[in-house]
Amino acid sequence: xxxxxxxxxxxxxxxxxxxxxxxxxxxxxxxxxxxxxxxxxxxxxxxxxxxxxxxxxxxxxxxxxxxxxxxxxxxxxxxxxxxxxxxxxxxxxxxxxxxxxxxxxxxxxxxxxxxxxxxxxxxxxxxxxxxxxxxxxxxxxxxxxxxxxxxxxxxxxxxxxxxxxxxxxxxxxxxxxxxxxxxxxxxxxxxxxxxxxxxxxxxxxxxxxxxxxxxxxxxxxxxxxxxxxxxxxxxxxxxxxxxxxxxxxxxxxxxxxxx
Amino acid sequence: xxxxxxxxxxxxxxxxxxxxxxxxxxxxxxxxxxxxxxxxxxxxxxxxxxxxxxxxxxxxxxxxxxxxxxxxxxxxxxxxxxxxxxxxxxxxxxxxxxxxxxxxxxxxxxxxxxxxxxxxxxxxxxxxxxxxxxxxxxxxxxxxxxxxxxxxxxxxxxxxxxxxxxxxxxxxxxxxxxxxxxxxxxxxxxxxxxxxxxxxxxxxxxxxxxxxxxxxxxxxxxxxxxxxxxxxxxxxxxxxxxxxxxxxxxxxxxxxxxxxxxxxxxxxxxxxxx
Numbered sequence: 001x002x003x004x005x006x007x008x009x010x011x012x013x014x015x016x017x018x019x020x021x022x023x024x025x026x027x028x029x030x031x032x033x034x035x036x037x038x039x040x041x042x043x044x045x046x047x048x049x050x051x052x053x054x055x056x057x058x059x060x061x062x063x064x065x066x067x068x069x070x071x072x073x074x075x076x077x078x079x080x081x082x083x084x085x086x087x088x089x090x091x092x093x094x095x096x097x098x099x100x101x102x103x104x105x106x107x108x109x110x111x112x113x114x115x116x117x118x119x120x121x122x123x124x125x126x127x128x129x130x131x132x133x134x135x136x137x138x139x140x141x142x143x144x145x146x147x148x149x150x151x152x153x154x155x156x157x158x159x160x161x162x163x164x165x166x167x168x169x170x171x172x173x174x175x176x177x178x179x180x181x182x183x184x185x186x187x188x189x190x191x192x193x194x195x196x197x198x199x200x201x202x203x204x205x206x207x208x209x210x211x212x213x214x215x216x217x218x219x220x221x222x223x224x225x226x227x228x229x230x231x232x233x234x235x236x237x238x239x240x241x242x243x244x245x246x247x248x249x250x251x252x253x254x255x256x257x258x259x
Numbered sequence: 260x261x262x263x264x265x266x267x268x269x270x271x272x273x274x275x276x277x278x279x280x281x282x283x284x285x286x287x288x289x290x291x292x293x294x295x296x297x298x299x300x301x302x303x304x305x306x307x308x309x310x311x312x313x314x315x316x317x318x319x320x321x322x323x324x325x326x327x328x329x330x331x332x333x334x335x336x337x338x339x340x341x342x343x344x345x346x347x348x349x350x351x352x353x354x355x356x357x358x359x360x361x362x363x364x365x366x367x368x369x370x371x372x373x374x375x376x377x378x379x380x381x382x383x384x385x386x387x388x389x390x391x392x393x394x395x396x397x398x399x400x401x402x403x404x405x406x407x408x409x410x411x412x413x414x415x416x417x418x419x420x421x422x423x424x425x426x427x428x429x430x431x432x433x434x435x436x437x438x439x440x441x442x443x444x445x446x447x448x449x450x451x452x453x454x455x456x457x458x459x460x461x462x463x464x465x466x467x468x469x470x471x472x473x474x475x476x477x478x479x480x481x482x483x484x485x486x487x488x489x490x491x492x493x494x495x496x497x498x499x500x501x502x503x504x505x506x507x508x509x510x511x512x513x514x515x516x517x518x519x520x521x522x523x524x525x526x527x528x529x530x531x532x533x
Contacts, residue, residue, distance in 0.1 A: 051433075054433075055437075056436055073439075074436060074438070074439050076438070076439055078437060080433070080434055080437045082430040082433075082434070083430075084428070084430060086428055086430045086431045086434060088431070088448075088449065088452070088531075089531035089532060090452055090529065090530035090531040090532075099438075100438050102448070103435070103440045103444055103448075104438060131531045132531070133531055
């Protein structure tokens, strides 16, 4: 049985001019330990899919099950990363990383060691007593990654976590994430609109289109792990990117014809 | 070549000259100018009193006011004390009351819907006009002045706190929900700290309103306080004493406002908003 199964999920919001369809239909499964990207243009409903996976939004129709249990309320074995780091400005980096532990009232002392290990892994150990305002955007997002991992969740949900960062920092963050994946073996859903980022990080890429906002293809990325970032220069990598780009463009054409 | 161009070329040609002007200005201008303005105004006042032969009962010269302040200083300090204490007390009460009301309106929708129009209505009537009613209801002692000063000053705290409590980034609230945080945890460790800068901006307005409320209360009922001194002095046509009392009031107001502003700076630094 797959770890995550999304069956016929639809989401409509009540807008001022009648219902607005955010997600028409989503069907996919994710195996435990897989890293799956949902790739699509902005406004295609990919973030809504993620919010439903986190049980922060309720599907209007269809069902989501994680680990065999229907997803009706937030689970504690899920870690979330947003586009902005959303750290609390009055807490040190370390205390921000430990925030989930405090909320869940778990053993602080035991998790402190875990938090420091994570901070060291992302190169923030020397900044553990700094405030978020003293860090760069990339450093803040690294702290947010540590916070998402500190309570050892099975599933990591990432909503365009690097799209607010500059290109160089973004490449750096991809490396950080690849390393984390190598070390901690999580299951991950990664929302992005960057084709290269999706191919670099994922085991599978799901392409989502607008109108209808649905998943149009499911492509397996053949590169083995651990991955060297240099695979980005290989012909095979670029061929996959081209295929994905064509699928997104086909979606655009389809949308224009429908309009 | 146009004049503007010539000027531009000249300035470009002598950057040293420009720099000298800039370097000598910023520091003194921030300190000297704010002091210079009142000093000049006082000098004009002093000069005009003599020049136009204004009688002291109408407007005494600053030097006369200062002399009167020195003569009556022990008396004035005795009256400044209750005014200060009552201002501080009513400001503290207004803050607690305002923050409490804001929390209720944010967390209890029915309360917000049922109370808000009434609260707004009371803001629209000239509140000073209600001061005599407080005397009728609560008597002429401190409780009635405190109640009136709280009544006049709590509203900015409500509005500011409410804005603050609603200013938490939505993703932060989503994260809390995803972590299955309780409402109390979200309130104490996220929403309230996020509201702190807003609460302080409400408090800065409330502190000045609280002083106004206490003075108005003293105008109509008190047997002591600077408001009482002002009314008493005006019945004696002692304009210099009125102005001396007002001067002391300004000092008290500045000191209280300064303390709130200082507390705000410390809190902002403590909470990482600076």
